[in-house]
Amino acid sequence: MINTSNSALAINGGIPVTREPVLIHKPFLEEDDFIAVDRAVRSTFVSGDGPDCREFERMLAEYLGARHVLFVNSATAALELAFRARNFPAGSEVIVPDFTYTSTALGALYNNLKIVLADVYADNGSIDTSKIERLITSRTVAIAPVDYAGIPADMDAINDIARRYGLYVVHDTAQSIGSLYKGRKTGILADISTFSFHGTKNMTTGEGGAVVTDDDALASRIRVLREKGTDKHSFLTDNRTRGFYEYIDTGNSYVQSNILGALGVSQLKKIDLMNGIRKDIAARYIDGLKEISGLDLLRIPEWAQPNWHIFGILVPPGNRYWVMDALRAEGIMANVHYSPLHLNRYYSHLATDDAMPGSMEFFSRLLRLPLYPSLTHDEQEKVIAAVKKVFGT
Ligand SMILES: Cc1ncc(COP(=O)(O)O)c(C=O)c1O
Known part of the structure; x- marks a missing residue:
């Protein structure tokens, strides 16, 4: 359960999981x-x-x-x-x-x-x-x-x-x-x-x-x-x-x-090599983040094998920005990514009567975690530790 006033959390003055920020993405250039x-x-x-x-x-x-x-x-x-x-x-x-x-x-x-x-x-x-x-x-x-x-x-x-x-x-x-x-x-x-x-x-x-x-x-x-x-x-x-x-x-x-x-x-x-490393990291996250109450992963249909471009987590809608800020305070640079087109000024005239319930729900819950081939094992462990800490697991 998320306890937003937990004093051990860095956002509330506690010690962060890492003082060296884990970035959200990095190109793999060698x-x-x-x-x-x-x-x-x-x-x-x-x-x-x-x-x-x-x-x-x-x-x-x-x-x-x-x-x-x-x-x-x-x-x-x-x-x-x-x-x-x-x-x-x-x-x-x-x-x-x-x-x-x-x-x-x-x-x-x-x-x-x-x-x-x-x-x-x-x-x-x-x-x-x-x-x-x-x-x-x-x-x-x-x-x-x-x-x-x-x-x-x-x-x-x-x-x-x-x-x-x-x-x-x-x-x-x-x-x-x-x-x-x-x-x-x-x-x-x-x-x-x-x-x-x-x-x-x-x-x-x-x-x-x-x-x-x-x-x-x-x-x-x-x-x-x-x-x-x-x-x-x-x-x-x-x-x-x-x-x-x-x-x-x-x-x-x-x-x-x-x-x-x-x-x-x-x-x-080296695309298959790079995608393979992403897949291994995603598997580690899936294992490390299982059974956290209030946290879901993106649904992957049985016919899909994604390239793990993004590792998304779905968090309780009311807490999304707080979870993002709490992860960042722990040193994990989580972010939101896009907002639905119709919420943007240029596209606001395209909003429809049904108000895009799926898109709004997805947007209200989505956060991205760092995932890229050069993410070290230690950084991966820190990401998992920070998410668990923020969710009070
Ligand atoms: C779904 C989608 N379409 C198009 C683009 C645009 O890509 P580019 O920056 O190469 O123009 C992006 C970039 O993030 C994207 O995510």
Whole structure:
């Protein structure tokens, strides 16, 4: 039972579990990454779509079992391109989970599409598939499910709805590199998928993202859109002799530097190792935190094998900020992560009458604990000790 006035707690003046803060996330960058970047810089091919970018795209396509991977400078750009490639009429509707990062919605908004928010499950933040169909209208063109915490959304159910209504599925896999859905990797489960390689993700290129699709037409359009509307990619590939390339569309500058391609290659080589360490730490937490009254873990459906991007705990709603502050006082830098889109100023006009009960409950209970490959055994023990102390176990 939580006793907020327990004087042994650091928040109440007691001695903290650790005076050396345990941070919430750290990228796993080692000698092989430094060497890769150094080599790429020394090659002097530092601009976009270079040989290391192409090698990274080839390796990621092989890792996922996908036909096309396009490395771009963020998942936000990838989402924008995923919608842009389809030229949907302005005002068409896209169903987006209420509990996601703003980028899932921005991708559609940049293309003059309208966001329709869907509720999520209160116990893991994933789009509630039983509530999608009621949101479909004659203007709906797409669904954009998100793999919150690296737990795959129920893609078979979503694809089935999409097939019946003729909708495009943009799978926001920003958090789920290496996760499995019914034994299949995320990234190949929808019309198009979008990864993030931001510094907080399971593998990183500093900033970065990728569009993944098996659709040749989508891939070739996005290849042009990400390179300012030019056919420079095929110019470089075909080695044509005209000496210039053509402007065949509009677009933006979303290609990645070759330096970051090199980092992508070195990080991807060890993604399974890094995810494996995360899995071991998560197993230690699950064991260490079991049977704490008032504390639940995110539900992982039986068909999901997450990449443990986030280790979330669900705490009593009224105590959430107090638990976070109490953990921080103990030296554990827990945090909250997103707030439901409709609670944010920009999206407040999208609030609906049913008030998103799943999303609100999930948000009111969620806290994240530190989880990353370089987290030492000692730090893991401190995290467990601090949670138990705060919960009075
Ligand atoms: C679900 C989701 N979508 C998109 C993004 C955006 O990623 P990026 O920073 O690469 O644009 C994030 C980033 O945290 C995310 O969590």
